[in-house]
Amino acid sequence: MNIVKSTAAMLVLAILFGASAGAETRIAVLNFELNDITSMPNTPAELRRTSTMAPLLMEALAQSGVYRIAAVDTDSQKAANAGFGYLFRFHDLAAQLGRQQGADWILVSQHSKPSFLFSYLWVYLIDVKKQAAVARYDIELKGNHPQITRHGIDALSGKIQATLAAYRGK
Numbered sequence: 599m600n601i602v603k604s605t606a607a608m609l610v611l612a613i614l615f616g617a618s619a620g621a622e623t624r625i626a627v628l629n630f631e632l633n634d635i636t637s638m639p640n641t642p643a644e645l646r647r648t649s650t651m652a653p654l655l656m657e658a659l660a661q662s663g664v665y666r667i668a669a670v671d672t673d674s675q676k677a678a679n680a681g682f683g684y685l686f687r688f689h690d691l692a693a694q695l696g697r698q699q700g701a702d703w704i705l706v707s708q709h710s711k712p713s714f715l716f717s718y719l720w721v722y723l724i725d726v727k728k729q730a731a732v733a734r735y736d737i738e739l740k741g742n743h744p745q746i747t748r749h750g751i752d753a754l755s756g757k758i759q760a761t762l763a764a765y766r767g768k
Contacts, residue, residue, distance in 0.1 A: 623762060626668040626701035626726075627656050628675055628692070630719070631682060633710040647742060648709045651719070651751060655705070658755035665762075668699045683708065689722060693729035701726055703762070716740045719750055723761055733761045 632648040634640050656667045678695040679685045685692040686706050696704030704724045711717040719737040724730065735757050739750045 622666050623664065623703065623766070624666045624668055624701045625659060626670050626696045626699040626704040627652050627659070628670050628685065628704065628706050629672065630707040630709045631686065633683070633708050635710075635712050636714055644711065644742070647747060650747065651707070651709060654748060654751040655755060658752055659758065662759060664759075668701050670695065670699055674698070686722065689724045689731045690729040692722075693724050693726045696724065696726040705758070717742070719754055721754060721758075723758060732765070733758075
């Protein structure tokens with residue numbers, strides 16, 4: 599009798615773990631757009647820095663082991679983006695791009711640089727099914743060193759994960 603109960607318990611656990619593995623959250627991450635409004639905009643160094651942000655964010659989110667990250671290739675992003683800031687402003691269109699990637703959520707981001715001393719990460723977390731933003735994050739970066747960028751991205755990742763955890767609990 600105990601063998602039957604333990605076998606049934608193992609079967610239930612296998613089903614539960616199998617269901618949770620198949621139900622992992624997929625997040626599509628778009629490349630950050632650089633919105634550089636300084637007197638010397640879009641320098642090669644700032645373009646390089648901005649291009650590192652999406653990969654850093656994908657890495658930070660993936661480290662939790664809870665999310666499956668979908669990188670959106672540059673060509674798909676460009677095809678969906680009618681111009682600078684288009685997907686950032688039109689969440690329903692960003693959601694459609696996320697759906698094409700098989701994602702549950704999509705992150706649309708800008709790196710806004712009003713000064714040489716500081717900049718901001720502006721990010722929307724968009725629910726692909728609802729085609730609407732559920733959260734906006736603003737992270738200030740004071741300086742432009744790689745460690746500052748990494749710290750800002752890690753802070754952003756923590757906020758995104760907290761939001762997603764709240765939605766999982768609903």
